[in-house]
Amino acid sequence: DGGVFDLRLPDMTGFELLKKLHADPALATVPIVVFTGKNLTIDEQLELKTMAKSVVLKDVESPERLLDETALFLHRVITDLPPEKQAMLSRLHGSNEILQKRKVLIVDDDARNIFALTSLLENHDVDVVSTTNGKTAIEIVQKTPDISLVLMDIMMPEMDGYETIREIRKIPDFHTLPILALTAKAMKGDREKCLEAGASDYISKPVNTDQLLSLMRIWLHR
Template sequence: MNKKILIVDDDPRNIFALKLTLKARGYAVETCTMAQEAFDILKSEYDFSVILMDMMMPEIDGYEAVRIIRNTPEIKDIPIIAVTAQAMPEDRQKCIEVGANDYISKPIDVDLLLTAIEKFI
């Protein structure tokens, strides 16, 4: 069973905390701080179980990044969990509409995150 997760977040502190939490639970984790970097990783590695996508990033935000992934045949089926500080009900809907499979708001509840990840692994 593949347990490889790609974290895309422009805040190194979020990456650090998520990576530590997920690695402690046996997940292989790759990280990047920009959507373009994520695309480059995904072009060479198709074997991710889940992508954790921060929705508020500079240059290409998470909404656009999810759209691009969903329109790229080789990687369009990788489950994406939107991770965002935007916690209003319409924000969840917006994430799902662009193609995210699930949504977790910041600050992250680790139990909720793990439950979301395990749905896809």
């Protein structure tokens, strides 16, 4: 049906394994999802693109996210999947119950981004609070005990998202508060920096709305 490979394997690299698969006529058309925790060089990206039906998923942190992205990529009909996998995907996609009435804080210095995200989330019955700077974000988190999740823009003037997340994590009550970092696509090493600062997960801008909602459901489900 298909395969999912990590590029870092103990006995051979993911590239070597892909080459062996593509050299076998019977396996050359199998859809492959490749995931990697490292930043690929331009040459490595080009090499992957030459191997048909492969896609790179970066930094897959959870089995739910891997399943979700893999199913999207393969365009699998949900009824073809085993019942437990169907249940997992329907929780992520089919149910808005997990989003309803949850309070989410959006932190972004661009009011247009706040407006777009607020419109999206309010359509899913989410209660949105927002601010344009990190300092106020920390105050809101401390004063609002029922915040379920934070969407944190990383590139902000004065106090950036990294610093804001670190300050929130210093407060004992918020060690496990889900914080999803919003990062610019071009930022190198953004995953490591976000996670080191204390982010739960991250998503690149421009934000894919389906991916964002799926990620929010995953973290609110935990």
